[in-house]
Amino acid sequence: MDIKLQQVSYAYAKGTPFEKRALFDVDLTITSGTYKAIIGHTGSGKSTILQHFNALLKPTEGVVQIGDRRIEAGKKNKDLKAIRQKVGIVFQFPEHQLFEETVLKDIMFGPMNFGVSAEEAESRARDLVDLVGLPTEVLEKSPFDLSGGQMRRVAIAGVLAMQPEVIVLDEPTAGLDPRGQKEMMDMFYALHKEKGLTTILVTHSMEDAARYADEIAIMHEGRCVLTDTPRKLFSEEALLKEFRLELPRIVQFQHRLEKMIGHALPQVCLTEEELAKAVAHAIKESDRP
Amino acid sequence: MSEILSFNHVTFSYAPEEGGRNAVEDVTFAVQQGEWIAVVGHNGSGKSTLAKLMSGLLFPQQGEVRFKHDVLTEENIWDIRSNIGIVFQNPDNQFVGTTVQDDVAFSLENNGVPYEEMVKRVQEALQQVKMEKFLNHEPHHLSGGQKQRVAIAGALAMQPQMLILDEATSMLDPQGRAEVLKTVQILREKIGLTVLSITHDLEEAMLADRILFMNEGKKFAQGTPAEIFALGDQLVEFGLDLPFAMKMTKLLQAQGVQLAGKHMTEEELVNDIWTSNFNK
Amino acid sequence: MMEKMIFGRFIPGDSFIHRLDPRSKLLFVLGFIIIVFLANNTITYALLLAFTFLVILVSRIRLYFLVNGLKPVLILMIFTFLLHLFFTQEGNLLWEWRFINIYEEGLRQGIYISVRFLVLVFMTTVLTLTTSPISITDGLETLLDPFKKVKLPVHELALMMSIALRFIPTLMDETDKIMKAQMARGSDLSAGSLSQRLKAVVPLLVPLFVSAFKRAEDLATAMEVRGYRGGEGRTRYRQLKWDLEDTVALLSLVVLAGVLIYFRQ
Numbered sequence: 001m002d003i004k005l006q007q008v009s010y011a012y013a014k015g016t017p018f019e020k021r022a023l024f025d026v027d028l029t030i031t032s033g034t035y036k037a038i039i040g041h042t043g044s045g046k047s048t049i050l051q052h053f054n055a056l057l058k059p060t061e062g063v064v065q066i067g068d069r070r071i072e073a074g075k076k077n078k079d080l081k082a083i084r085q086k087v088g089i090v091f092q093f094p095e096h097q098l099f100e101e102t103v104l105k106d107i108m109f110g111p112m113n114f115g116v117s118a119e120e121a122e123s124r125a126r127d128l129v130d131l132v133g134l135p136t137e138v139l140e141k142s143p144f145d146l147s148g149g150q151m152r153r154v155a156i157a158g159v160l161a162m163q164p165e166v167i168v169l170d171e172p173t174a175g176l177d178p179r180g181q182k183e184m185m186d187m188f189y190a191l192h193k194e195k196g197l198t199t200i201l202v203t204h205s206m207e208d209a210a211r212y213a214d215e216i217a218i219m220h221e222g223r224c225v226l227t228d229t230p231r232k233l234f235s236e237e238a239l240l241k242e243f244r245l246e247l248p249r250i251v252q253f254q255h256r257l258e259k260m261i262g263h264a265l266p267q268v269c270l271t272e273e274e275l276a277k278a279v280a281h282a283i284k285e286s287d288r289p
Numbered sequence: 290m291s292e293i294l295s296f297n298h299v300t301f302s303y304a305p306e307e308g309g310r311n312a313v314e315d316v317t318f319a320v321q322q323g324e325w326i327a328v329v330g331h332n333g334s335g336k337s338t339l340a341k342l343m344s345g346l347l348f349p350q351q352g353e354v355r356f357k358h359d360v361l362t363e364e365n366i367w368d369i370r371s372n373i374g375i376v377f378q379n380p381d382n383q384f385v386g387t388t389v390q391d392d393v394a395f396s397l398e399n400n401g402v403p404y405e406e407m408v409k410r411v412q413e414a415l416q417q418v419k420m421e422k423f424l425n426h427e428p429h430h431l432s433g434g435q436k437q438r439v440a441i442a443g444a445l446a447m448q449p450q451m452l453i454l455d456e457a458t459s460m461l462d463p464q465g466r467a468e469v470l471k472t473v474q475i476l477r478e479k480i481g482l483t484v485l486s487i488t489h490d491l492e493e494a495m496l497a498d499r500i501l502f503m504n505e506g507k508k509f510a511q512g513t514p515a516e517i518f519a520l521g522d523q524l525v526e527f528g529l530d531l532p533f534a535m536k537m538t539k540l541l542q543a544q545g546v547q548l549a550g551k552h553m554t555e556e557e558l559v560n561d562i563w564t565s566n567f568n569k
Numbered sequence: 570m571m572e573k574m575i576f577g578r579f580i581p582g583d584s585f586i587h588r589l590d591p592r593s594k595l596l597f598v599l600g601f602i603i604i605v606f607l608a609n610n611t612i613t614y615a616l617l618l619a620f621t622f623l624v625i626l627v628s629r630i631r632l633y634f635l636v637n638g639l640k641p642v643l644i645l646m647i648f649t650f651l652l653h654l655f656f657t658q659e660g661n662l663l664w665e666w667r668f669i670n671i672y673e674e675g676l677r678q679g680i681y682i683s684v685r686f687l688v689l690v691f692m693t694t695v696l697t698l699t700t701s702p703i704s705i706t707d708g709l710e711t712l713l714d715p716f717k718k719v720k721l722p723v724h725e726l727a728l729m730m731s732i733a734l735r736f737i738p739t740l741m742d743e744t745d746k747i748m749k750a751q752m753a754r755g756s757d758l759s760a761g762s763l764s765q766r767l768k769a770v771v772p773l774l775v776p777l778f779v780s781a782f783k784r785a786e787d788l789a790t791a792m793e794v795r796g797y798r799g800g801e802g803r804t805r806y807r808q809l810k811w812d813l814e815d816t817v818a819l820l821s822l823v824v825l826a827g828v829l830i831y832f833r834q
Contacts, residue, residue: 042432042462056749081755089753096743097750099775109772113755144779147333158754175459177331177489178530204462249533253555260563272540280544283566344794367796375794382787385795387703387735394806399796401804411806429738443795 001067001086001165001198003030003053008062009073010048022048025062026224028217030166035192035199037209037230040219041244046170046202047092049219053168053200054087055080067165085114088164092171095151098143103129103154106143110162121161128157131191133183149180160191166198167191173208185212206248210234210270218243235268250275261286292357293451293483294343295319299352301338312338314506315352320451325477325484327494329517330503331528336487339503340455343485344375357450371400374444378456380436384428389420392428393443400447414442417479418472434465438472445476452476454486458493470496491518491530495553502527518553534558578638579701585814586628586699591708593815598696600822605685607829614684616832620825621688628695635698639690646686653679702734707807724800732788740781747776 010023023045030036030053040046051057052064055071064071066083088110091097100106107125112118129139132153138146143154152172159167169188173181189212192199203209209216210230218226218233220243226233233240234251246252251268254275258264265282269275301313313335320326330336341347342354345366354361356369377383386392390411397407415421418438428436437457444452454473458466470493476482486493494500500517502510504527510517518524518535525531531539534552542548547565552558581587586594608614625632636643657675664671697705710727717723748758751772758769 041464051749054753056752081757084753084755089750091746091750091753094750096776096780097747097754097772099772099779109756110754113757149332162754177528178491179331179525179528182530204464253533253537253559256555257559257562260559261567272537276537276540276544276546279541279562280546283546286567346790346793367798370794370796373794375791377787377791379784379787381739382784383791384735385732385788385792387701387731391703391806395792395797396795398803398806399798401802403804404806404808407804407806427738428735429742447796 002032002065003067003087003166003200004063004065005029005049005052005059006063006065008049008052008059008064010052010057011060014060022222023059024222026222028224028227030198030200032165032198033196034214035189035201035212037201037203037213037216038219039203039206039209039216039245041204044219045222046219048222049224050089050168050170050200050202053166054084054089056084056089081114085162086164087166087168088159088162089168090156090159090170090172092174093152094155094159094172095143095148097155097158098151101142102140103134103143103146104139106154107139107158107161110158114162124161124163125157128160129154131160132157132187149176152176152184164197166200168200168202170202171204172201173205188212206234206246207250210248210250218245220244230270231268234270291322292319292355293322294357294485295355296339296342297353297355299342299349299354301342301347301349305350311506313342313349316503316506316508317352318501318508318511320483320485322450323481323483324499325486325497326499326501327497328485328487328501328503329489329491329494329529330509331489334503334527335506336503337455338506340375340453340487343453344370344373371396371447372450373453374441374447374449374451375453375455376437376440376444376457378459380433380440380460381428383440384436387427388424389415389426389428389431389439390424392439393446396443396447410446410448411442414446415439417445417476418442432465433461434468437461437465437469441469441472441476451483451485454484454488456487456489458488458490466490466493489529491524491532495532515553519551521551578698580630580698581701582629582699584627584629584699586624586695588814589699589818590809590811590815591700591704592712592809593811593818594696594700595705595708595712597818597822598692600819600826601692602689604822604826604829605689607826607833608681608685610832610834612832613829614681616825616828617688618684621691624695625691628699630695630698635691635694639694642690643687646683646690649686650679650683653682703731703807706730706734707809711809724803728800736784739784740777743780744773744777747780748773 005026005028008023008026009021011019011021013019026049038046038049048057052059053066055064055066055077058071058077059073061073067086069083071077098106100109104122104125107128108118108121111121111124125139126136129136134150134153138150143151146154172188173184176184185208188199191197201208201213213230216228216230216233217224225243226239234247237247240247250270250272254265254269257279261282265278269278296316296318299313299316300311302309302311316339328336328339338347342349345361348361356372359365359369361369384392385395393411393414394407397410402410412421415424418441420435420438420442423431423435431439441452458469461469473484474496477484486497488494495514497514500512500514501508502517509527510520518532521531532553534555534557538548538552538558541562546562548561549565550561552561605617608617625635654671654675655669657678658670658672660672660674662670663673663676706727710723713721713723756769756772758766
């Protein structure tokens with residue numbers, strides 16, 4: 001299912017003295033099956049744009065096309081619920097949305113809202129606790145007795161239980177310790193690879209965007225200013241500077257190394273592993289007479 | 290150098306009767322005047338309980354916590370608190386005032402500082418964290434990093450002998466985190482402030498003079514950043530991450546790249562790659 | 570509709586009225602509310618109306634903005650006007666059509682009541698629009714200070730109010746966030762029967778309470794660490810300053826009262 005934003009603008013409290021424009025003429029396409037990262041500073045419009053992906057916000061100008069549904073500015077839309085089953089959003093600090101007496105009930109909440117039977121919802125919940133890396137015993141516990149990291153996993157299971165076709169992740173690793181961060185990102189990547197889940201990652205981590213995304217869109221002051229593959233995007237240091245963004249740590253390191261050895265490596269490396277290989281290769285090359 | 294804060298065989302449990310695991314067990318360490326010490330550990334390692342013991346929000350069941358040789362007790366706690374500034378994790382939940390200047394003045398009001406003195410100190414404190422232009426801003430119009438800088442100013446206004454950062458950067462975006470750390474570094478240079486930062490970010494811990502590594506409520510190791518990072522894979526086992534240069538070193542060696550040693554900084558590593566491989 | 574509503578909101582500015590001490594503004598509005606009841610004929614009501622518009626003029630709040638923002642209140646006012654118009658049956662009969670009879674007294678009463686209503690709403694709105702909530706709190710705390718003698722916890726109440734004011738925007742954001750998160754999970758607050766809707770509120774309220782309690786706990790810790798132990802021995806950073814302007818403002822009210830007493834029947 002593709003999501004397409006065409007000339008989308010959005011203003012909060014439109015038509016009042018408190019009006020605040022958050023998006024300006026945004027064009028953005030998320031192709032089915034891709035992993036897309038949206039990066040930008042706090043206040044760049046990232047969190048406003050993500051609420052358009054499942055019609056939590058409707059554009060004040062322009063069109064949002066979600067699969068075969070068209071959400072147009074100024075038009076009434078019925079049954080937006082169906083869209084929300086297909087596009088799941090994991091909000092920032094999703095553990096704040098837990099409310100049920102048990103973990104099991106909380107995970108079942110989403111699917112049952114969309115008319116899934118209790119048996120089916122429960123079986124999904126049982127599969128998912130395992131998938132998000134929690135022991136089965138937690139199902140009968142109160143979510144409020146779990147640690148912060150565990151609560152987040154429960155909340156994520158609750159979104160996945162709706163079996164969405166697209167998943168939107170808003171800073172999913174915020175506040176986790178380094179191990180938790182890595183586990184979380186690897187889990188979503190595995191889901192993307194194994195189940196072909198279309199993934200949209202909203203983040204300010206250049207490193208995560210470089211490592212996982214097929215394509216990156218950059219938001220700056222309410223506009224989508226650049227869209228490209230990570231490799232091309234991170235070759236354009238000057239352009240990124242304009243939007244007050246830094247290169248991922250790994251690319252900064254590569255530049256430093258290239259300066260030292262006096263020539264560039266064949267391409268921009270996006271992960272530590274890739275760079276290690278490229279350096280080993282370059283050394284072999286230089287050893288050749 | 291004189292000692293500012295010390296823990297002497299401190300043990301604390303949230304539920305001592307039920308025989309639950311001790312949140313902090315037999316921890317001993319001391320913070321010297323002018324030092325920056327980082328307490329690291331993964332979430333749940335007992336590092337936040339340490340912060341509560343330092344500020345007298347909790348009292349140990351065994352052992353003692355001393356501030357400048359005075360054991361913390363219910364009686365002297367208010368005096369000691371006025372000498373310690375603490376910045377907590379959540380930027381929103383510690384902002385008491387309705388505007389920036391009101392928030393900075395809060396501790397001063399509590400301690401009965403006269404009005405003229407307050408005005409002066411609020412100004413100075415905000416200048417130290419470069420927030421003097423935001424005097425009348427309301428908290429919901431500030432970024433997380435700015436709110437944390439205001440919280441630091443609130444602590445500085447009391448002219449404390451020590452600043453404790455209790456995971457003060459963990460809810461911030463990279464920009465906010467950089468802002469806060471830069472502010473702390475400047476304060477160290479300018480006024481030689483003693484800093485204790487509790488964190489799970491090892492890049493942040495690298496800025497410290499000394500690191501205290503907590504695991505399961507116990508002090509697992511302590512030493513300079515170099516000494517701690519020499520633990521290598523053990524850090525990873527305990528849920529922490531290696532500094533970038535060390536991770537890179539390992540990966541390069543796995544690819545058969547010759548390197549002279551382990552490196553903590555990128556600069557050392559780049560130089561080593563050059564001298565050991567290209568510049569032969 | 571709620572977004573446009575300006576009743577109780579504050580708009581920063583730098584007019585004469587904005588700069589007044591909150592105590593003088595509070596006393597002014599209190600005095601005005603009493604004085605309004607002095608009016609009892611056309612000329613006194615006209616004077617009240619004129620005085621109100623003068624205050625709005627001085628406050629530099631756009632009248633259009635005020636009228637637009639107070640629409641719901643104004644609708645209520647028109648309703649009261651019509652009520653008086655149709656149901657008061659005194660004085661000369663002015664107009665008659667089928668069962669509708671409009672009497673002179675009804676028209677008069679309708680207009681008087683509406684004007685009274687209008688000036689009261691406008692005046693209190695001007696107060697809140699030009700005075701930040703925290704200033705109002707400060708003003709109230711100082712004005713109520715004598716009541717400490719009768720064990721009214723004035724400082725505690727004022728602190729509670731200021732913290733509530735500080736956290737309203739935070740909790741509004743939080744409510745919005747949780748509501749969106751549950752909507753994204755298929756929860757629907759606007760459809761179904763009453764009992765279904767009530768049920769749909771639970772997923773919103775539980776997280777909101779959990780988070781509010783967590784915030785309260787954090788805040789209490791932060792306050793304690795920063796040395797808060799009640800109102801005793803505390804100094805005040807927010808100082809109120811009574812200027813000549815404040816005296817002038819209150820005097821203008823005395824003049825108004827005098828004029829009204831002179832012209833009233």
